[in-house]
Amino acid sequence: NWKMTSFIDNEITRVRRLVGERGQVIGAVSGGVDSTVAAKLMKEAIGDRFHAVLVDNGVMRLNECQQVKETLVEHLGINLTIADASERFLSGLEGVVDPEKKRKFIGNTFIDIFEEEAIKIEKAAENTPNAGKVEWFLQGTLYPDVIESISYKGPSATIKTHHNVGGLPERMMNGQGLKLIEPLRELFKDEVRDLGRQLGIHEDLVMRHPFPGPGIAIRILGDVTPERVEIARKADHIFISMIKEAGVYNEISQAYAALDTNKAVGVMGDKRQEGYIIILRAVTTTDFMTAEAYKFDMDFLMKISRRIVNEVDGVSCVTYNTTSKPPATIEMQ
Numbered sequence: 001n002w003k004m005t006s007f008i009d010n011e012i013t014r015v016r017r018l019v020g021e022r023g024q025v026i027g028a029v030s031g032g033v034d035s036t037v038a039a040k041l042m043k044e045a046i047g048d049r050f051h052a053v054l055v056d057n058g059v060m061r062l063n064e065c066q067q068v069k070e071t072l073v074e075h076l077g078i079n080l081t082i083a084d085a086s087e088r089f090l091s092g093l094e095g096v097v098d099p100e101k102k103r104k105f106i107g108n109t110f111i112d113i114f115e116e117e118a119i120k121i122e123k124a125a126e127n128t129p130n131a132g133k134v135e136w137f138l139q140g141t142l143y144p145d146v147i148e149s150i151s152y153k154g155p156s157a158t159i160k161t162h163h164n165v166g167g168l169p170e171r172m173m174n175g176q177g178l179k180l181i182e183p184l185r186e187l188f189k190d191e192v193r194d195l196g197r198q199l200g201i202h203e204d205l206v207m208r209h210p211f212p213g214p215g216i217a218i219r220i221l222g223d224v225t226p227e228r229v230e231i232a233r234k235a236d237h238i239f240i241s242m243i244k245e246a247g248v249y250n251e252i253s254q255a256y257a258a259l260d261t262n263k264a265v266g267v268m269g270d271k272r273q274e275g276y277i278i279i280l281r282a283v284t285t286t287d288f289m290t291a292e293a294y295k296f297d298m299d300f301l302m303k304i305s306r307r308i309v310n311e312v313d314g315v316s317c318v319t320y321n322t323t324s325k326p327p328a329t330i331e332m333q
């Protein structure tokens with residue numbers, strides 16, 4: 001793909017000129033497509049003078065932190081710091097049931113932790129001769145994000161705050177005095193995927209579904225306790241693995257398993273046993289503003305359901321959410 005090859009060459013030249021011989025760059029990574037592609041581009045341009053920071057917020061998917069580490073460090077050779085803040089997030093989430101409060105808490109705590117890491121990286125740089133100061137902050141902003149932040153007043157923006165790392169650029173730029181660097185700001189998602197392939201990022205990651213910043217905290221309806229996080233994670237893992245094995249992952253725009261607030265009565269032998277309710281959601285969409293439920297084969301859905309009930313302790317019931325957006329939204333909270 002000549003267009004992407006020349007984009008990479010031009011961007012590497014531009015970043016090198018911008019950052020100069022000594023400056024350092026930091027950026028948050030999530031394991032998603034955009035932040036990984038942006039990070040790899042920086043690695044190509046300035047090597048270890050780019051520092052990626054992954055904040056483990058305790059509500060990522062099963063084994064996700066480990067997978068991000070493998071991809072970024074072992075596969076892509078990126079300089080990565082993992083800030084394990086899962087306890088801090090989970091204890092702060094205790095008793096928080098309002099989804100907007102979950103979003104706000106996770107967003108704000110994320111920024112605090114990222115800032116603490118940035119300060120540590122800055123201090124370490126001071127003691128390393130020739131490293132140069134941390135002067136730049138990397139954001140994997142795409143063209144649709146730019147447009148959205150200028151003009152988007154769509155239905156779900158007024159319904160949900162869509163907290164991801166909102167406020168992070170402001171804190172890094174105004175608080176820490178860093179300059180913003182956004183190598184993907186003229187690209188659409190498909191172009192970012194192409195760019196990722198061109199940079200040698202594996203297909204699994206390039207085609208990954210989007211995952212919300214507040215993670216499975218907004219997919220656990222009601223209380224986010226460590227036990228409930230484990231259940232939602234395991235069910236989600238089974239669901240996503242089965243979709244991948246069946247070869248339909250790429251036909252679906254986003255899929256996940258949510259955990260309901262209520263419990264359902266089940267039978268174990270001849271005893272009454274209350275168990276958790278899992279709600280599966282899978283949608284197709286082009287712009288995430290409207291979406292349709294994915295039409296699974298019923299036998300396949302029942303197979304997923306059986307596996308979840310059999311393999312995830314405490315679950316007695318699995319349902320499939322068939323609602324379109326609108327009137328529903330893609331996340332249930």
Ligand code: XMP
Binds near residue numbers: 164210212328332
């Ligand atoms: P809704 O639920 O509004 O979601 O139909 C549309 C898209 O936005 C994602 N989403 C979020 N992403 N932080 C994020 O980073 C959030 O708080 C958030 N809420 C929803 C959702 O996953 C879907 O892709």
